[in-house]
Amino acid sequence: MIDHTHDPAAKSWVPGADAHADFPVQNLPLGVFSPAGEGPRIGTAIGNYCLDLTGLAPMLPLAVREALTLPVLNPLFALPGDARLALRHALFALLTDEAHQSAVEPHLYLADACTLHLPFHIGDYTDFYVGIHHATNIGSLFRPDNPLLPNYKHVPIGYHGRVSSVRLSGTPLVRPKGQIKGPNDPAPRYAPTQRLDFELEMGVWIAGRNALGETQPIAQAWNRIGGLCLLNDWSARDVQAWEYQPLGPFLAKNFLTSVSPWVVTAEALAPFRVAQPARPEGDPEPLAYLDDPVDRQSGALAIALEVRLASRAMREAGQEGMLLSKGQATSMYWTLAQMVTHHASNGCNLAPGDLLGTGTISGPASGSEGSLMEITRNGKQPVALPTGERRAFLEDGDAITLIARAERQGFRSIGFGSCTGVVEPAL
Structure with missing residues (x-):
């Protein structure tokens, strides 16, 4: 279960992410956020930023794209674990390889300017x-x-x-x-x-x-x-x-x-x-x-x-x-x-x-x-x-x-x- 995404030496091109106490590239937690003046969407925290996964969906694995269209994590967590692992691998590659910076950067929002939401519709x-x-x-x-x-x-x-x-x-x-x-x-x-x-x-x-x-x-x-x-x-x-x-x-x-x-x-x-x-x-x-x-x-x-x-x-x-x-x-x-x-x-x-x-x-x-x-x-x-x-x-x-x-x-x-x-x- 431990793979290259857990490498302690891995670095991200996102400013400040490598030094962030909670959200370096080895973490990549999932949640729901709204940029200022916009609607909620699925994202991940990377350093001091929220990365819009809904907007980034065309660059992510096909198996998770539909699940990223709704502003709750329930559909994503209804998928097999392999699909979420593939999503993690794809995000890690996008955030560590500078070749992807220009395509990914427009989907980054400063976390302090965003509103966070409950990540799931909780059934029980x-x-x-x-x-x-x-x-x-x-x-x-x-x-x-x-x-x-x-x-x-x-x-x-x-x-x-x-x-x-x-x-x-x-x-x-x-x-x-x-x-x-x-x-x-x-x-x-x-x-x-x-x-x-x-x-x-x-x-x-x-x-x-x-x-x-x-x-x-x-x-x-x-x-x-x-x-x-x-x-x-x-x-x-x-x-x-x-x-x-x-x-x-x-x-x-x-x-x-x-x-x-x-x-x-x-x-x-x-x-x-x-x-x-x-x-x-x-x-x-x-x-x-x-x-x-x-x-x-x-x-x-x-x-x-x-x-x-x-x-x-x-x-x-x-x-x-x-x-x-x-x-x-x-x-x-x-x-x-x-x-x-x-x-x-x-x-x-x-x-x-x-x-x-x-x-x-x-x-x-x-x-x-x-x-x-x-x-x-x-x-x-x-x-x-x-x-x-x-x-x-x-x-x-x-x-x-x-x-x-x-x-x-x-x-x-x-x-x-x-x-x-x-x-x-x-x-």
Whole structure:
């Protein structure tokens, strides 16, 4: 799966692309953008530019040309993986060979002058819970002697989320209202959440489809992973605490889910596939349908993750966001392939553009927690900001930024861009 497009020495003629932290020519993520005053079209990010693939279609492989005519990625990700690989090879050739510069350059637009859009028409959204350190941290707050529920190490747990409120990075977060009942309150009340939180996740975009009733063998599950993005599963913890029994998350999580705009493709991530960490001694082995030797050897991803918080006062003072968390995607207990396979194991039909969230990715060490609820121990240990402010949970005006970069020795690192959101007062 690793080929010439991953060569760390490869150079592009696009100005600044070789030095770009996220989008060198080794990346070539896919998305949907609009140049100023024009309509949306499919593109790729290269350095500080968006390349119009719809306009460039006559120079691209015949197999993908029709799929590039619509301003969503669903038709492209409905094609066999070989077609998207051919597209990647063609783009790499066009952007590295100066002989093509004059023909390609008219299709480049400065990214700062473009508007980005949701890359897919999302049919369904499922959020998993595969970050075992997050599950342990949260469980220990309420069940210190038994933080993990009995099924956690046997089954990739997930729940179906709300598609209509999945929005692009940068969409403001209006503080949600809901029913809240504290442990000493005589009755619930309807009020704005006071325990607003972020959750650091990766989003998985599905490629291809399986028919209703058809399962997805784990050995072929990576064929169904079109690419990844960053995902913030914003959560109202006080609403969640009252409503989640007995059916799980509902209004505490469906008011906004933020995703980053660029899809870093499975093909681009090939060099960053690494061994899934071995399960601790004594843990149950996965059931046969969730077990595959190749997935054990290369089912995890070497992706570094960060979360930064900037209050309104920090931004007004010109201060950068404060680092809240720094960890690795290898901290997931279940792999992406296991997520996909389990989702379809009952015959559930997955379609191009369906979105899977990994669940919050926290690491084992202090400073690698993927939510404020963990960092502050459910608000009992507030974080001190550079301005002297303190945060137990998010306040109005706070900006959260998620950052991810795939890094592995011997390869050019590639990034995901960022996933941001600013909290606005309740309506």
